[in-house]
Amino acid sequence: MAKNEDQDLKHLYSQGIQIWSRSQEVLEEEALKELEILVDENHQDNKESGITDVEIKFDQKIHEDSPSTSSCTAAESDFTYNLHDYYEDEEDEEEPIEDPGSDYIPSDEEYRQETNIALSKPKIQKKTQSKKKSSPRLIKVTDDALEKNYKSRLDSYYKRLEKELELLGVQNETKKPYKKLKGGLKVPTEIWNRLYEYQKEGVYWLWELHQRCSGGLLGDEMGLGKTVQIIVFLHALQYSQYTSKHGRFIGVGPTIIVCPATVIQQWVKHFHEWTPEFRIVVLHQSGSYQGQKSKLINAANKNKSIIITSYAGILKYKGNICEYHWQYLILDEGHKIRNPSSQVTVAVKEIRTPHRIMLTGSPMQNNLTELWSLFDFTNPGMLGSLKIFTEHFATPILQGGFTNATPMQEATAYSVASTLKNIISPFFLRRMKEEVKEHIQLPNKSEQVLFCSLTDCQRDLYKDYLMSEQVNNVLGRGIKNWKSDNAMKGNILMAITALRKICNHPDLLVHEEDEPINEYKKSGKMVVVSALLKIWKKQGHRTLLFSQGRSMIKIFENFLDKQGYAYLKMDGTTSISSRQGLIDKFNQDKSYDVFLLTTRVGGLGVNLIGANRVIIYDPDWNPATDTQARERAWRIGQEKSVTIYRLLCAGTVEEKMYQRQVWKQLLSNKILIDPTTNKFFKSSDLFDLFSMPEDPQANPETANIFRESRVKIQEKIEEKKRLKKEKKKKDIVVTEEKVEFSADKIQAMKNLAQQIARNISKSNETVLPKKEAYQLQLEEERKKKLEEKQKLKQLTPQELFEYNRWKAAQREEETINKMDDKVSNVSFEEALEKSSKTAELYHKLTNKDIKSLIPGPSTSNNDQKSRKRKKGASIDTSGKIDGEQVEGLLKRETKKLKYDETSNENRDNFILEHLFSKKGVSGALEHDSVLNGGKKQQSLKVRTDADERALKSLEALKKSRLNHWKW
Numbered sequence: 001m002a003k004n005e006d007q008d009l010k011h012l013y014s015q016g017i018q019i020w021s022r023s024q025e026v027l028e029e030e031a032l033k034e035l036e037i038l039v040d041e042n043h044q045d046n047k048e049s050g051i052t053d054v055e056i057k058f059d060q061k062i063h064e065d066s067p068s069t070s071s072c073t074a075a076e077s078d079f080t081y082n083l084h085d086y087y088e089d090e091e092d093e094e095e096p097i098e099d100p101g102s103d104y105i106p107s108d109e110e111y112r113q114e115t116n117i118a119l120s121k122p123k124i125q126k127k128t129q130s131k132k133k134s135s136p137r138l139i140k141v142t143d144d145a146l147e148k149n150y151k152s153r154l155d156s157y158y159k160r161l162e163k164e165l166e167l168l169g170v171q172n173e174t175k176k177p178y179k180k181l182k183g184g185l186k187v188p189t190e191i192w193n194r195l196y197e198y199q200k201e202g203v204y205w206l207w208e209l210h211q212r213c214s215g216g217l218l219g220d221e222m223g224l225g226k227t228v229q230i231i232v233f234l235h236a237l238q239y240s241q242y243t244s245k246h247g248r249f250i251g252v253g254p255t256i257i258v259c260p261a262t263v264i265q266q267w268v269k270h271f272h273e274w275t276p277e278f279r280i281v282v283l284h285q286s287g288s289y290q291g292q293k294s295k296l297i298n299a300a301n302k303n304k305s306i307i308i309t310s311y312a313g314i315l316k317y318k319g320n321i322c323e324y325h326w327q328y329l330i331l332d333e334g335h336k337i338r339n340p341s342s343q344v345t346v347a348v349k350e351i352r353t354p355h356r357i358m359l360t361g362s363p364m365q366n367n368l369t370e371l372w373s374l375f376d377f378t379n380p381g382m383l384g385s386l387k388i389f390t391e392h393f394a395t396p397i398l399q400g401g402f403t404n405a406t407p408m409q410e411a412t413a414y415s416v417a418s419t420l421k422n423i424i425s426p427f428f429l430r431r432m433k434e435e436v437k438e439h440i441q442l443p444n445k446s447e448q449v450l451f452c453s454l455t456d457c458q459r460d461l462y463k464d465y466l467m468s469e470q471v472n473n474v475l476g477r478g479i480k481n482w483k484s485d486n487a488m489k490g491n492i493l494m495a496i497t498a499l500r501k502i503c504n505h506p507d508l509l510v511h512e513e514d515e516p517i518n519e520y521k522k523s524g525k526m527v528v529v530s531a532l533l534k535i536w537k538k539q540g541h542r543t544l545l546f547s548q549g550r551s552m553i554k555i556f557e558n559f560l561d562k563q564g565y566a567y568l569k570m571d572g573t574t575s576i577s578s579r580q581g582l583i584d585k586f587n588q589d590k591s592y593d594v595f596l597l598t599t600r601v602g603g604l605g606v607n608l609i610g611a612n613r614v615i616i617y618d619p620d621w622n623p624a625t626d627t628q629a630r631e632r633a634w635r636i637g638q639e640k641s642v643t644i645y646r647l648l649c650a651g652t653v654e655e656k657m658y659q660r661q662v663w664k665q666l667l668s669n670k671i672l673i674d675p676t677t678n679k680f681f682k683s684s685d686l687f688d689l690f691s692m693p694e695d696p697q698a699n700p701e702t703a704n705i706f707r708e709s710r711v712k713i714q715e716k717i718e719e720k721k722r723l724k725k726e727k728k729k730k731d732i733v734v735t736e737e738k739v740e741f742s743a744d745k746i747q748a749m750k751n752l753a754q755q756i757a758r759n760i761s762k763s764n765e766t767v768l769p770k771k772e773a774y775q776l777q778l779e780e781e782r783k784k785k786l787e788e789k790q791k792l793k794q795l796t797p798q799e800l801f802e803y804n805r806w807k808a809a810q811r812e813e814e815t816i817n818k819m820d821d822k823v824s825n826v827s828f829e830e831a832l833e834k835s836s837k838t839a840e841l842y843h844k845l846t847n848k849d850i851k852s853l854i855p856g857p858s859t860s861n862n863d864q865k866s867r868k869r870k871k872g873a874s875i876d877t878s879g880k881i882d883g884e885q886v887e888g889l890l891k892r893e894t895k896k897l898k899y900d901e902t903s904n905e906n907r908d909n910f911i912l913e914h915l916f917s918k919k920g921v922s923g924a925l926e927h928d929s930v931l932n933g934g935k936k937q938q939s940l941k942v943r944t945d946a947d948e949r950a951l952k953s954l955e956a957l958k959k960s961r962l963n964h965w966k967w
């Protein structure tokens, strides 16, 4: 290992504790949780299988040289920063700005200052800056916090409306027609008709919840228009001037919408488009109001405005917000409160409101506790206390999912999951794209997982790291008490991070300061990216390229610059106020080939339908993060077929991460979609994370686990390979003692020998010296040749083969000897004797060998043919030597792949074939098919017992609910 790398590794190891000491803030929080779950499962697995504990695998010895948790040096802080830089979190922090201390309506100057705030300018490739004229203008969406903005927007809206009415010849005062829903909600027909059928159902469902004064979770898959459904519903409430049974509200009361900072502007834009009369106030530094936020909150509450803020904003202004009563509290991307004990979860639960609505396309991401946390917000107490829920629901469902679960455990998991599904279903509405595809005319989506090979450089580095002291410590120290061992946690995390870096690009781990990084060929996955982008650009497709960390994004920037792609970039350093502008720019300006995004910043909530190709460069532990990313392009408004590639390095920790994703997704499906879903493969343990298959050519483990889901084209490619192999086998049969050749092969070899002989004689003809003295010699040689020919005829194929090799060696020697003036004295018989592994040698026969069997002329005959012969005989692609067919010769594979443009599938297949044959891709899975596996039916007896168990769980839950309400 390079000196530098060694130092790096030592440094990495020594920083382990510091990483963990930042606990909640650290971006790897999820990875750590992952490890805890993983270890829990190992415990569980081992218990079930009668193995006492994981001590079997892990040595309990604590190393004396383990780093202490107490000290933190400057270098440590530095490193922590680097790690931050590598894996990026959702950027939802408020940018600190000074409160100008002005009134509710600040001066224009203050407004200008606000719009100028930017952490960094949007990255636009130099090349494209020159064509600024053709680029569309970035339009910043302005909220209505400032009275004058609101008024001027309304003025122009009314003017536009008047004009439209005039054109239609309709009187202003004419009441617009509306659709009246059961229960009295009126929705203007003009808006109602714009909704898709399932969205209409969604609005009605929200209305039902409203009448019951209850909360709920709208969990439609990403991009199906949850935002739109909420806006139309609020609009209808306002339009109906509905008075609730309790007479508290007329129309829509003050409302708070909480969402990731990146989508604040998107919400404003949607409100302005669908219901222009609402006053929308952004409570965030990117909003138009820069005065005291307490005043803004007060005024918005009084005016019954709609406040849009971020999750960080809720934490920051919680005190002010909690002073008032709100009619609706809506959490967009509500899975952000999936941790029941996080500050923001507690904060949102403190806000006083009768109606709590949550929107999220990924309601359950990692475990059932998350689901509990979400419903405990929308419907407090419905799922009882967390303790009872874990004991009676989460644990049995989880147990039933382990590979070694008994039939009873599986059946119990099914019954309990069904019970849970029934409890939540009135308050949970989820539609999948597949179900509503026809309504929204969504084009097809193909999503594949590509297993890429590591480059030699990556492989060496990866192996070295696995052998390193760091990994040794992780695996050697034992994990029994590791949850309370912060140093240990840090070390594990550090080791996984290092492996993930190597998978992405070796320069991320080992890189000399003064060395230019980013040679893309050093990374197997980047080679694939490069091939994909090249083909897609030619085909006119535009790409979203997601990676987890900023440092990888930097490498991509460098690569895209060098390769001349036009691109935009959005990561945590992109100021929130400029994000929507960048998104619009990419969607409208087709000259951008690529949008570079960090998964967590660019993957949440935004619309990027300008692209129809997506690459997810590195996997996340959380399946929802990657799914969110892909959904940016495959959503309403997308007109082209979408292709998504998830890249994984075969045989590495990335494969294990993907397996975890599938495992979690199946667990989530069990509750949210179909309780009969079973998990059907073993989850990895810590040892698996730090291992690597011996054979780099072997089929990727994941591709083997999910064999059924392999892409069709892979089957074809493998079938081709198999046939080729079989053909080879037919040609040679190796029995225990001797090698036998097929009749075809023997014939081919005979032909070859004849060819050789012909060439020999031809060449000899050309070398005939005129001098008499040589004529005798020639005569002798001819005789020799004749004898040789006779001999050849009598040779066994094996001997014939050896003869050819000997002949070639002779010629080589002759050439050398000519220079050295030596004489060769090894006879063919001797050579034959020396050779023992004839069969092996035969297999090793290559074009080069064959070329060497053909003698070249020793004269200076300068015609084209002889020039060819100087290099050996020319063998063309059909296996002919100098134009003559010689059977049995290996044919050179020069067949070019044909690009078939007739369908999207054909195009994708073309690309896959290319990647398989040239770019080191060793397997590919259909992602959707992976998630649809494994369903079982249990016997009646087992099912009855399991149902009883589920009933008991329900009873326990009801009891717990009573206690909740008493409390």
Ligand SMILES: Nc1ncnc2c1ncn2[C@@H]1O[C@H](COP(=O)(O)OP(=O)(O)OP(=O)(O)O)[C@@H](O)[C@H]1O
Pocket: 194, 195, 196, 199, 220, 221, 222, 223, 224, 225, 226, 227, 228, 229, 360, 361, 604, 605, 606, 607, 631, 635, 636, 637
């Ligand atoms: N009925 C409709 N007519 C026209 N466009 C629509 C309609 N419904 C939704 N859209 C458009 O579809 C896109 C996706 O909608 P939206 O952002 O509301 O989805 P979402 O479910 O909230 O997505 P995510 O979960 O990613 O936040 C938006 O551009 C929106 O304008």
